Amino acid sequence: xxxxxxxxxxxxxxxxxxxxxxxxxxxxxxxxxxxxxxxxxxxxxxxxxxxxxxxxxxxxxxxxxxxxxxxxxxxxxxxxxxxxxxxxxxxxxxxxxxxxxxxxxxxxxxxxxxxxxxxxxxxxxxxxxxxxxxxxxxxxxxxxxxxxxxxxxxxxxxxxxxxxxxxxxxxxxxxxxxxxxxxxxxxxxxxxxxxxxxxxxxxxxxxxxxxxxxxxxxxxxxxxxxx
Amino acid sequence: xxxxxxxxxxxxxxxxxxxxxxxxxxxxxxxxxxxxxxxxxxxxxxxxxxxxxxxxxxxxxxxxxxxxxxxxxxxxxxxxxxxxxxxxxx
Numbered sequence: 001x002x003x004x005x006x007x008x009x010x011x012x013x014x015x016x017x018x019x020x021x022x023x024x025x026x027x028x029x030x031x032x033x034x035x036x037x038x039x040x041x042x043x044x045x046x047x048x049x050x051x052x053x054x055x056x057x058x059x060x061x062x063x064x065x066x067x068x069x070x071x072x073x074x075x076x077x078x079x080x081x082x083x084x085x086x087x088x089x090x091x092x093x094x095x096x097x098x099x100x101x102x103x104x105x106x107x108x109x110x111x112x113x114x115x116x117x118x119x120x121x122x123x124x125x126x127x128x129x130x131x132x133x134x135x136x137x138x139x140x141x142x143x144x145x146x147x148x149x150x151x152x153x154x155x156x157x158x159x160x161x162x163x164x165x166x167x168x169x170x171x172x173x174x175x176x177x178x179x180x181x182x183x184x185x186x187x188x189x190x191x192x193x194x195x196x197x198x199x200x201x202x203x204x205x206x207x208x209x210x211x212x213x214x215x216x217x218x219x220x221x222x223x224x225x226x227x
Numbered sequence: 228x229x230x231x232x233x234x235x236x237x238x239x240x241x242x243x244x245x246x247x248x249x250x251x252x253x254x255x256x257x258x259x260x261x262x263x264x265x266x267x268x269x270x271x272x273x274x275x276x277x278x279x280x281x282x283x284x285x286x287x288x289x290x291x292x293x294x295x296x297x298x299x300x301x302x303x304x305x306x307x308x309x310x311x312x313x314x315x316x317x
Contacts, residue, residue, distance in 0.1 A: 059283065149294055156297035163304070194290040201287070 006097045020097040027085050061204035076196040083188025095158045105150040108199045116206035157191050245303045252299030260292050
């Protein structure tokens with residue numbers, strides 16, 4: 001049971017480094033290597049991926065997705081690969097340590113305010129936040145509970161499937177854990193999609209009253225770079 | 228019941244509460260999600276061209292409904308594997 005929780009591997013200047021962090025480094029190197037290889041050999045695959053993410057985000061937000069696509073696309077790819085990479089023997093799933101989903105939910109929390117303030121100005125955004133003044137405590141509590149629910153949803157899904165696989169592995173190691181491992185990979189990709197979609201919903205709700213920026217030039221820029 | 232140490236009593240109550248908690252925490256979200264899927268499928272058969280929108284909304288809504296079941300599961304896991312209340316008696 002002790003191996004199930006994250007272990008500290010070494011310390012760097014007094015900061016403990018866990019095995020989930022080493023998994024994250026390996027995962028980042030893997031994503032960069034895959035993209036560098038796929039740029040020459042199968043560029044259509046990368047275009048399909050970016051197109052899918054862009055369509056999803058712009059459907060949800062109701063405005064062109066280009067200003068938000070780097071952040072939300074990186075979030076989606078990071079969480080999807082992080083949930084899958086637990087299958088590789090030495091590595092541990094990074095999102096099974098509560099700090100990783102918590103960090104990502106905090107980044108989404110701050111990005112909602114950043115994008116809102118960039119679109120509406122600081123005073124305009126704060127005024128929209130407190131438009132009927134009795135809604136201000138509800139808004140604050142709502143923001144905090146959204147962040148907490150994003151964290152717990154991702155962490156809970158991943159660690160519950162990990163725990164079930166660990167228990168089945170302790171009972172019958174030979175072939176029986178395989179369907180559960182497949183289910184955990186499917187759940188991982190689904191949870192990545194859900195996290196990104198919810199982040200897009202929150203950012204869109206923060207931008208509510210503002211106009212869509214750069215509508216013509218965004219689609220022109222995407223079609224120019226694709227051809 | 229009078230000869231039980233407080234530690235054993237806490238463990239017994241934890242086991243009972245975990246069992247009842249998991250029972251309620253899995254049945255209620257499953258029923259509610261089933262009803263949501265039913266309404267979404269009815270809408271899809273009525274208007275097949277809105278199926279894409281309905282599917283996206285259904286997926287997001289199911290994730291939000293599932294999250295309360297996940298909260299229950301997390302609390303039960305913490306109670307079973309790392310019960311913080313046992314430290315008060317030992």
